Each structure stands twice: as C-alpha cells, then as structure tokens.
Amino acid sequence: MSVLRKVLVVEDSKLVHMMYDLMLSRFEIVHAHDGVEAAARLQEHQNLDAVLLDMNMPRMDGMAFLRLIKADPIFAKIPVVVVTTDGTEETCRRAVETGAAAFLTKPFKAEAILEVLNRLIPNHS
Numbered sequence: 485m486s487v488l489r490k491v492l493v494v495e496d497s498k499l500v501h502m503m504y505d506l507m508l509s510r511f512e513i514v515h516a517h518d519g520v521e522a523a524a525r526l527q528e529h530q531n532l533d534a535v536l537l538d539m540n541m542p543r544m545d546g547m548a549f550l551r552l553i554k555a556d557p558i559f560a561k562i563p564v565v566v567v568t569t570d571g572t573e574e575t576c577r578r579a580v581e582t583g584a585a586a587f588l589t590k591p592f593k594a595e596a597i598l599e600v601l602n603r604l605i606p607n608h609s
C-alpha cells in the first residue's frame with residue numbers, strides 16, 4: 485500500500501520542478517516537461533492522486549493535455565490543478581470548462597498548492 489500521495493507535475497521550467505520538490509516533500513512526485521512526456525508518464529503511473537499542470541509548454545501544451553486526460557475514462561477522474569502565469573479570466577474559464585479541478589496563478593505559495601492538494605485528494609493526512 486502506498487503511503488505517499490503521488491502527484492504528476494507537468495511543467496517545462498526546471499526551476500518550478502525544483503520548487504515543487506521542496507514544497508511537496510511529503511508527496512511522491514512524477515516529473516514531466518511537456519504534454520507528450522506527461523502522456524507517457526500517465527501510462528506508467530496509473531495510481532496518480534493529482535496532476536499539477538502548466539499551460540505554456542512546448543510540443544503539447546497544458547490545454548491539449550487537459551483535453552487528453554479528461555477524454556480518457558481511465559484517467560478522467562484524476563483531479564487536475566492548472567498552475568499558470570496566464571491568469572486571465574478567459575484561460576481560467578477554458579480550463580474549468582475542459583475539466584480542471586482548480587486554477588492557480590504563478591507565482592504561487594507552498595500553502596496555496598498544499599491547500600488545493602489537501603482539498604482534492606481524499607483522506608489526505
């Protein structure tokens with residue numbers, strides 16, 4: 485039985501990956517650097533508890549990956565938190581309509597990420 489909650493981080497900035505490593509030390513983190521890599525990680529880690537998803541990325545952006553994950557019945561229930569510098573109302577509305585469970589703008593505080601993950605992942609201790 486897995487003790488740590490497992491979170492897929494989809495983000496093209498290495499610095500932001502390092503920040504997540506520090507902030508989410510009590511989680512197991514699976515790293516992906518664009519939507520294409522994230523789709524491959526999904527197949528390898530079918531027990532993900534949540535996804536933290538950047539929007540602006542090369543190859544496959546966050547909106548395309550969000551559509552992909554929400555269209556797949558195996559993965560559609562995993563809560564996706566969009567974390568982006570693009571905090572416009574339009575992007576937020578599109579993300580929520582596409583199935584995002586929450587929307588945060590960068591720069592973010594550790595408390596904001598933890599609050600969202602604790603809310604979205606059931607029975608989190």
Ligand SMILES: [Mg+2]
Binds near residue numbers: 495496497539540541
């Ligand atoms: Mg980016």
